[in-house]
Amino acid sequence: NAGVMQNPRHLVRRRGQEARLRCSPMKGHSHVYWYRQLPEEGLKFMVYLQKENIIDESGMPKERFSAEFPKEGPSILRIQQVVRGDSAAYFCASSPLKGVDYGYTFGSGTRLTVV
Amino acid sequence: SQQGEEDPQALSIQEGENATMNCSYKTSINNLQWYRQNSGRGLVHLILIRSNEREKHSGRLRVTLDTSKKSSSLLITASRAADTASYFCANAGNMLTFGGGTRLMVKP
Numbered sequence: 705n706a707g708v709m710q711n712p713r714h715l716v717r718r719r720g721q722e723a724r725l726r727c728s729p730m731k732g733h734s735h736v737y738w739y740r741q742l743p744e745e746g747l748k749f750m751v752y753l754q755k756e757n758i759i760d761e762s763g764m765p766k767e768r769f770s771a772e773f774p775k776e777g778p779s780i781l782r783i784q785q786v787v788r789g790d791s792a793a794y795f796c797a798s799s800p801l802k803g804v805d806y807g808y809t810f811g812s813g814t815r816l817t818v819v
Numbered sequence: 820s821q822q823g824e825e826d827p828q829a830l831s832i833q834e835g836e837n838a839t840m841n842c843s844y845k846t847s848i849n850n851l852q853w854y855r856q857n858s859g860r861g862l863v864h865l866i867l868i869r870s871n872e873r874e875k876h877s878g879r880l881r882v883t884l885d886t887s888k889k890s891s892s893l894l895i896t897a898s899r900a901a902d903t904a905s906y907f908c909a910n911a912g913n914m915l916t917f918g919g920g921t922r923l924m925v926k927p
Contacts (some may be wrong), residue, residue: 760913806867807852810864
């Protein structure tokens with residue numbers, strides 16, 4: 705039973721390009737969470753999704769960032785027109801039920817570098 | 820900010836010693852969770868303590884929770900070099916909100 709799979713592990717984009725980060729939750733998990741982590745810092749919540757629904761996007765920047773979790777396929781975090789400040793590690797986590805009651809399973813992250 | 824704060828930010832000990840990390844939070848919680856992160860990796864869930872619990876054990880881990888002080892502590896007993904990692908507390912409101920972490924180094 706594979707864990708949470710994130711790809712790519714490393715992504716380099718030039719300023720102005722688009723970045724697409726993918727997350728496949730654990731089998732049987734229908735709740736997905738995205739977090740961003742800057743070096744030497746904790747994780748900052750971005751968005752919480754269930755299949756086909758955004759439950760909480762209070763941590764998402766208002767512009768350029770979007771997330772989806774379609775009925776089929778992985779969850780996608782999309783960053784349009786990337787800027788240097790978007791460079792960070794982006795982690796996805798999943799849970800079978802409301803994760804705050806049980807704990808999250810994290811992927812290994814995607815490290816985005818904007819040059 | 821609802822973010823918790825870990826204390827200390829960094830801790831260096833010798834193998835065999837105990838390591839204690841503290842966490843404070845600002846809002847009411849359903850539970851409080853501790854996670855571990857090895858360098859360059861994702862977070863691994865260690866232990867969850869519910870708001871009506873005061874202490875919980877898991878192997879060499881001991882977690883306490885004081886809701887009146889809005890604080891928790893994680894104790895790792897008989898530390899090993901392999902325990903070297905960053906440790907984060909996360910308070911569970913509507914979603915998990917993480918603190919800045921304690922970077923633990925255990926010297927062999």
